[in-house]
Amino acid sequence: MDDPRDPRRDATSETAGNDDFGNEGLTSSDTLELEFREALNLANWTSGNRLQELGERLEREVELAARHESEMAPRVLDILRRNLASAEGASVESGVFQLKPEIVLNALRNVLFNGLVEASDGTRVTVATLPVTVVQIGVCLTSYSGDGDGGSIGHRLFRHDIMRRNSAAEQDVIDFLGRRRRRGMDTSAYGDDDQPMGISDMLCRALMIYGERAMLLERSERPWRLGHGGPMPHELIVGSGRKEMAFASLEMLRKLLLDHKRFIFVPSEISDQTVVTIANSLQPLQYAVLRDTTDIIENYVQGSSYERPHYKRSGLYQAVRSFQVDAGSKVLLCVYRASAIAPGRVFYAHEDHVHEAAQIVIADAALQESRGFPNLIDIADRTCRGMFEPGGLSAQVHATLARSGSPFRFLEERRTRP
Structure with a gap:
């Protein structure tokens, strides 16, 4: 891969945009407050036979906002160049860099199209019926x-409100109704007391993104691993209510982020x-290396339940803080x-491979000129959705219910509308 250090820096200075933004002396909150107060008077509203005026104002406001945003861009870049190196959380690699087209082409030919990058993406679908989810x-x-x-892997979770029978039939019914009542309030599949609870969306998402990252670590044999989302998602760091x-x-993240190192998350x-x-x-x-991610983990921990004695006794608080120091700084x-x-x-x-990573992600994203998003992640997404098609799961669940003598009993009202 080409060494980007000579051609990457863009030393050209750019002229700042026009200072005439209108509404001098007013902040965005001031103008919003003014708009809100005017909206409380229906005399300021537009009647239905004059809706064209709303369309004309819409065009003016959008065009003005887009122009102002464009005029601000060179100023933002100028501030970045002057202040990134000394900013809080800055890395030794922080800065604004420019890639030449030939470097991007080389990354495509020599790295991406040579199969040296593998992307992972996941999908999840829930089919909820009264007797089972x-x-x-x-x-x-x-x-x-x-x-x-x-490669592909799949897993299914099942939630039943009727877990087992005991000798007290009345207690069975009471427990059963109690679980139904709590279903909407449950936050994890099993609490720390090992009692059955509902399958929360957060836990299911956590399992999916854990699988995506574990797949990159354990199943991929390519040097570069490309993932969707952040490298250290909130759902994984906090465990989604599950210490394990x-x-x-x-x-797993220590091995992927600190041992393997050649990763890109978008x-x-x-x-x-x-x-x-x-x-x-x-x-x-262009790309810019901004700062480390220590603050991201800090936001997860500060003021959370992790600061309670229970988590400190379990060692989880200390493990997260150690991960913050080691991974957040790199x-x-x-x-x-x-x-x-x-x-x-x-x-x-x-930090050790950030400039190589920039070449790869820009090269792959350039294949989708309007989206500017890595094409390989989109391919992984389409592959996954095709292999684990959600309609098939729903059809199988309802076909099984029909064979059990309940073809309509557990369908939602909207599904039975003519």
């Missing part, structure tokens, strides 16, 4: 070499609008932009 989780590996299918999930996740979106703004300020084939938060029409995106990589 079935959750199906599937995970697939995909690369550009061979047949494109590097948290301990297993920390051990989320579909993140909640930090500052980072999104920085990503959208980049020029095509896994870096970065942004890139693959083309002129694509939005900026976020990616995570290890």
Whole structure:
């Protein structure tokens, strides 16, 4: 792979945009407050026969907002170049870099199309009926070499409210109704007291993303591992209510992130609008290495139940803090932009391989000019959804209920509408 250190830096200075943004002296919250107060007076609303005026204002507001955003981009980049190296959580690799087209092409030919990168993605579907809930989780590996299918695994979870019978028939009924009452309030499949509970969406998602990352670690034989989402998701670090999930996740992530190191994680979106703004300020084939991810884990732990004595006695609190120090300081938060029409995106990589990772993710994302998202992750997603098609599971569940003499009894009202 090409050494990006000579051509990557973009030393060109860019001219700041126009300062005339209108509404001088007003903040965004001020203008929103003004809009809200005006909306309380129906005289300021637009009648149905004048809706064209709303469309005209919409066009003006959107065009103005897009222009202002574009004018702000060079200023954002200028601030980044001057301040990234000294910012809180900065890495020795922090900076704004520019890739040449030939470097991107070489990453495509020599790395991606040579099959040196494998992507993992998962899917999950829940079929909920009154007597049983079935959750199906599937995970697939995909690369550009061979047949494109590097392997797939699936798992199903079942929740029954009637777990077992005891000699007291009345107590059976009371327990059964109690479980139904608690079904909507349950947060995990089994609590720390080992009593049966509902299958929460958070736990199912945690199992899926655990499977995606474990698949990259244990089943992939390619040097580079490409994953969807963040490298250290909240569901895994907090265990989704299960200590064994948290301990297993920390051990697995240590091996993937700190021992293997050659990974790239690309989320579909993140909640930090500052980072999104920085990503959208980049020029095509640019990327920026922002900071480490120590603060991400800090947000998971600070003020959470992990600070309670129970978790400290179990050793989980100490394990998370140790992981924060070791992994948080080495896994870096970065942004890139693959083309002129694509939005900026976020990616995570290890500090030792962040510039190689940037070449790979930009090269793969450039294959989708308008999306600017890694094509290999999309292929893994489509492969997984095709192999673990959700409609098939639902059909099988309801066909089995029909054979049991209940073809309509447990169907939702909407499913029986003519």
